[in-house]
Amino acid sequence: MGCSTSCSSKSGDLDFLPEHVRQKVYNHPCYSQEAHHHYARMHVAVAPACNIQCNYCNRKYDCSNESRPGVVSEVLAPEEAVKKVMIVGMEIPQMTVVGIAGPGDSLADGHKTLKTFRLLREKTPDIKLCLSTNGLLLLDYVDKLKELNIDHVTITINATTPETAKKIYPWIFYNHKRYKGIEAAKILLERQYEGLMACVKNDILVKVNSVFIPDINGEELVEVSKKVKELGAFLHNIMPLISKAEYGTKFGLDGVKEPTHQQLKDIQDKCSSIWGTDFGIMRHCRQCRADAVGLLGEDRGSEFTKDKINNIDIKYSVEAREQVQLKIENWRKLLKEASKEMEEKEAIYTDEKILIAVASSGDGLINQHFGHAHEFLIYEVSKKGIKFVHHRKVQQYCHGDIACLDGANILEDTIKTISDCKAVLCAKIGFEPRDIMKNYSIDPVDEVAYQPIEKAVWEIGRKYILKENANVLAN
Ligand code: CLF
Ligand code: SF4
Secondary structure (H helix, E strand, C coil): CCCCCCCEECCCCCCCCCHHHHHHHCCCCCCCCCHHHCCEEEECCCECCCCEECCCCCCCCCCHHHCCCCCCCCCCCHHHHHHHHHHHHHHCCCEEEEEECCECCCCCCHHHHHHHHHHHHHHCCCCEEEEEECCCCHHHHHHHHHHCCCCEEEEECCCCCHHHHHHHCCEEEECCEEEEHHHHHHHHHHHHHHHHHHHHHCCCEEEEEEEECHHHHCCCHHHHHHHHHHCCCCEEEEEECCCCHHHCCHHHHHCCCCCCHHHHHHHHHHHHHHHCCHHHEECCCCCCCCCCEECCCCCCHHHHCHHHHCCCCCCCCHHHHHHHHHHHHHHHHHHHHHHHHHHHCCCCCCCCCEEEEECCCCCCECCCEHHHCCEEEEEEEECCEEEEEEEEECCCCCCCHHHHCCCHHHHHHHHHHCCCCCEEECCECCHHHHHHHHHCCCEEECCCCCCEHHHHHHHHHHHHHCCCCCCCCCC
């Protein structure tokens, strides 16, 4: 029986893209949701200065436009950054992208950023280069970015009107002068949108990041999404405001509220209807720090600090990296074949939608012990198939026998974080979490251990919407 709607995963298929664009994104973990299961990125923190103030940022820490507040990166000189990239590139050959995302604005003192990119082009020609900026100076740098073959630029744009922008940015520093209030907001917005257009004109893929601040730009983000799509942006990444008071940001101290998981999903769904496809809205961002290293869900930065890499010899080999990446591509083909079965499912006539949580440590598989998870991937299952919704961070409750002893509260909190999900799919799960999950009506499922995520989510999820799961899953 054929599918009456279009039962399929909507999260990762890039085949609809023109080949030259597909080449730019197929192994970029931020530009392709599917790639993020397999490929890593790293940031080099070479740009400490900033030229604006955002009310969700505490300048003691990293740039919150692509980062969590409350973390500080080790600043590097361009030469140190290149050495670090070459070492990580061999240790983690699936690291395909180097980004510069602060810890301030990457273009406020652009020569360090450009110097780093120039050296990387020479020494690591197989790596994609990526830049993130608040957009104030982007227009002045587009030609240079083009010259250096920078294919990916992220601009943080939080508003369409200066009235809203004014509530987010108290001042900017531009052309040797400090601007405040509505004047600052006007200049910044104008420069951001002009920078976007200039990148698009130069064939640079643009991702727009927006910080979702429900009480301030909650209404306006739909307009932002419309506008950036019209101007040719490739992706819109709507990130939740983080405003815990302890981070000391203006919004945190003023008690400006963070969005709930549901509010975030609602605004992403609303915007995705503008793009007409789920692909336009990025949902897998981890708001990583300016010196992050590894898969998006992990951070191996502490393995590659200056003192640790000082005495390591550099043996960078493009060929050796290509061998590893070839294996990854073959693996992706196999996963894709496995997921194809989803397209042949029976017609489903219920409108029910449910959520499923997944514990994975990468490779596109359900391969993580429940207790080792520090985040869960959340998928929505409906008659249309499956859709990746977002990830939810939790505190890892099991670090081995000793640390588990005081993990009871953490465990309960973890389970609460996924309490709106029907089931959690993982490689293994102990008796204690199983018991607690009964109170929240979540089914622990480890029968699908080491299976491809999308295939397993569909197989398990469809049982819920078809009500075939009674007494089968919970044990
Ligand atoms: Fe870094 Fe940003 Fe490039 Fe990615 S991050 S500069 S596009 S390589 Fe990615 Fe991190 Fe989200 Fe940024 S998960 S914060 S979107
Ligand atoms: Fe902070 Fe980044 Fe905003 Fe500068 S652009 S104030 S570093 S969040």
